[in-house]
Amino acid sequence: MAPTKSNNLLIWCQKVIKSYDDENNDVDCELKLKEIKDFSESWKDGEGFLAIAHYVFPSEEFNFRDKLTQLQTPYERTKFVFNYAEDKGIPKLLKEDLFKDEPISLESEKISIETYLLCFYHDYSKKLENEKIESKLKEILGNIDQMVETSVNNLKDNKDIDDDFEIGDFSIENEMEKIESIKNKLVESNKNVENKRNESSITKQKLMELENMIKGVKDELEENDNTSKKFRQEIEKREQDLKNDVEKKKEQYEKRIQELQLNINKLKENDIKEREELKQRLEQERKAKEEILKKKKQYEDEIQQLKLNLEKGIKDKQLLEQKEIKIQEEKSEAQQKHREEMKRLREDLLNASSRNEYLSMELNNEQTLKSDLLDNKKKLQTNVNQLERDVDSEKKEFTQIQKAKDKLSASVKKTLMELEQETKTYNLRDKTKKEIEREKELLRQEREKEHLEKIRVEKEKRIAQNQLDTVRDDHDNELVKVRELKFTIQDLDRKIDVAETDIIDETKRTNKLIDYFEEKAKIHQDKLKQRNDQRVKKLEDQKNGFQKQNSQNSDQLKKEMERMNSLNREKIELSSKDADLQQQYQLERKEKKNSEKLKKNLDDQLNQVKHLLNLENKGRSSREKSKTKLEIETKQMKSTLSDEHHKREQAKERNQTLQTDTESAEKKLQSAKQQFDQLKENREQLKNEAKELDIEITNVITENIVVQSEADSRIRENIEKLEEKYKQEIKAREDAKLQLETKQFLANQKLQESIEQQNLLEQQRIDRDKELRLLNEKLERLETESIISDAPLQKIREEIRSLKIQAEKDQEEREDNQELLHQMESDIKRLEFEALDESSEASLHQKQLEILEKKLREAEDELHSHNLQLQQQQIELEQKIQKEKRRQKKEAAKEEKELKDSIMEEHQRKLDLLNMKFNRTKATVDDENKESDRKVLEKRKLLMNLMELNNNSLNNINQQQQQQQQQQQQQQQQNE
Known part of the structure; x- marks a missing residue:
């Protein structure tokens, strides 16, 4: 958030420049920046402007230490900073000629310096917000990638389990148990695949939500542009009102001061007390006048800040306008005008x-x-x-x-x-x-x-x-x-x-x-x-x-x-x-x-x-x-x-x-x-x-x-x-609808053929399972009969291995067929949605035309x-x-x-x-x-x-x- 007061902005500037002081202390003790205490005298050297510009807009061309050594005068430093910031989108609020003369005085430019630094702070805060949004998007995409990798790893684990069957000292009982466990794991893997697909659909929904969020942000930016226009108009009105009020108050106070001075000249003949009272009144009124001037300055500062905010809003608006050049159709404009008038x-x-x-x-x-x-x-x-x-x-x-x-x-x-x-x-x-x-x-x-x-x-x-x-x-x-x-x-x-x-x-x-x-x-x-x-x-x-x-x-x-x-x-x-x-x-x-x-x-x-009494001092007590x-x-x-x-x-x-x-x-x-x-x-x-x-x-x-x-x-x-356009569009959409229906019919035929092939593969798998069972029974019999030699056992084992290899190939083919089926189903759904969208749009256009005609009639009535x-x-x-x-x-x-x-x-x-x-x-x-x-x-x-x-x-x-x-x-x- 931007600082609400000048003290917060000053603290931010001090932190930035202190960070550069710490880096310089590690490398060179001679390169030390001046401490910042206010918005006037501490910015005379131009070093503070260089530090803040490099902190907000870092680049390979702009090396802070090299520029400090190259640019020795404050005029050169400020000129470089102002031009560099103007290229980045911050306008010039100060003149470079102020830093030419040796007795530089920036007390009158305190407000303009503060507003210029505020512009840098706003750009910095926007960058931070954009970085946060990018980091969130990266996290979401990383989560999606992890989900896909886990699904792939699960499938690989299933293949590793199958390779374990080739280990020596084969025993039929263990192999049967392993086959059952493999079946269970296949079922679980299928479930996991389905869950992952569901999760992928959820991630797609999240991406759609993010797109909607981005659209909402764009709409909010458009609304902010409209509010900025209104705000600018209000600011201009306030500026005019404030200027008129201040001028009138000045005239009134000057008139009062003149009248009181005349009264003082008249009352000088009477008493000193009256003079003192009138002088006190004059001083009070002068103080009031000074307070009004201070208020005027404050209002002007606020107006300048608002202007800067408006300029930033205008720049954002221009960027959005470059992205969104398309204009709404004449129909919506005419409807909106009619509704607004009503x-x-x-x-x-x-x-x-x-x-x-x-x-x-x-x-x-x-x-x-x-x-x-x-x-x-x-x-x-x-x-x-x-x-x-x-x-x-x-x-x-x-x-x-x-x-x-x-x-x-x-x-x-x-x-x-x-x-x-x-x-x-x-x-x-x-x-x-x-x-x-x-x-x-x-x-x-x-x-x-x-x-x-x-x-x-x-x-x-x-x-x-x-x-x-x-x-x-x-x-x-x-x-x-x-x-x-x-x-x-x-x-x-x-x-x-x-x-x-x-x-x-x-x-x-x-x-x-x-x-x-x-x-x-x-x-x-x-x-x-x-x-x-x-x-x-x-x-x-x-x-x-x-x-x-x-x-x-x-x-x-x-x-x-x-x-x-x-x-x-x-x-x-x-x-x-x-x-x-x-x-x-x-x-x-x-x-x-x-x-x-x-x-x-x-x-x-x-x-x-x-x-008389002195004469009678010698008299009696009476x-x-x-x-x-x-x-x-x-x-x-x-x-x-x-x-x-x-x-x-x-x-x-x-x-x-x-x-x-x-x-x-x-x-x-x-x-x-x-x-x-x-x-x-x-x-x-x-x-x-x-x-x-x-x-x-x-x-x-x-x-x-x-x-x-x-x-x-x-x-x-x-x-x-x-209406004519809509009729033409309806005809075109009907033709497209017929084409989509033909495509859908062909896709359904392909689906039926793929389903039949899958059924055949399942029957073959069943037959092979039966053959495996028969071979297992034969092995059991042979084990019971100790007379049999090792040669027939090896032949049976080779047959079992060949059957396993064929089973694996059949599974791979079945998975490929399932993927093709899912793709076909998704294409069919997409075609159906497109057909529905086109039909719904045509019906909506017709309904809108009917509604407009009704509204026109109702408005006239x-x-x-x-x-x-x-x-x-x-x-x-x-x-x-x-x-x-x-x-x-x-x-x-x-x-x-x-x-x-x-x-x-x-x-x-x-x-x-x-x-x-x-x-x-x-x-x-x-x-x-x-x-x-x-x-x-x-x-x-x-x-x-x-x-x-x-x-x-x-x-x-x-x-x-x-x-x-x-x-x-x-x-x-x-x-x-």
């Missing part, structure tokens, strides 16, 4: 009926798909209703949260009032320090309570937001499902349109077939014999070309539509991603600016507080406690501000995503409309082309009818000629009845098709309107709901921001007031201390 017509009708059934099944399937889509639509509506209910429940929870906020605001107001009262109390000078500390502790406790309440409210807010996020995600998923349903509905519409066009085409074809059968009866037989043949050939070629173009155009349109859809989707995704990235980038800039401003404000406030409290409050304010800022960002991002989704949906609808319009235009173009093809087909059919009428007339003329049936079926089909078309068009229009209206209404309703939600969330966020700002201002005021109170209290304490010191000094002075 089969084609029947197959066309069956195909038309099967296509109609297939289209009806597809329509039913599409209707079931539509019903399933409607059910899915109802389920989606139920899901949307559930989502609306969930939104209402979320609204209720939001109202509860607002109530909690109101409570918190009331509690904050109370605390503010209490703080104002406390400030008033601080203004009073009568209160002591202990009361101030107690009041501060109470304030701490109240603030801690407020802080805990705020944390609880924030937790509730976060839980509500998480629920809202989950509901919105569900809503987005359902929107995606709705879009997918839209696309499926559009696909169904396209399929329905395609089915309708197929039905129309099939109705037209059936009409054309009916017209063909109606016009066949009207056309005359004697018009345009020579011109029509040429025209029919040209039109058939054009028809096949148009059919191929139509099939190619349909495949190309489908592929282009799929590619256009994928490109449009990618464009939409890129545009949406670009818009999202730009918006996110702008939002991030704004947020960064706001965050920087807030940080600056907070840093200013902290610096102020730190400055002042330190107030400082820690202020830091905790600032941290809390920062956390609240960051949470509120994060909420704002999330709301803005959601709004932007909704806007982008609406824009992308509108763009998709517009692109779908454009694609639908393009499909309509393409469909109209295809219909016009189909009409033109139908006109050409009708013209071709008319001309085919004329040709068929002429062919029928020729067939009839040929039949008449054949069937055509007439078939025409009538087709007319009736065509009328019924047209009526049914028109009704179904009307009904389907109405249903499709209604369903399209309903789906479009429902989808648009749902889309608008959902957009309105989302806008309402967005406005509400925006209002709530703005209110919360205002409240938080107001709280921050109030707290700042409180802190400033506290700082002023502390400063005042410190000043008062200092003044009191100074007064006390002054009083003490005055008292001291007074005391002094």
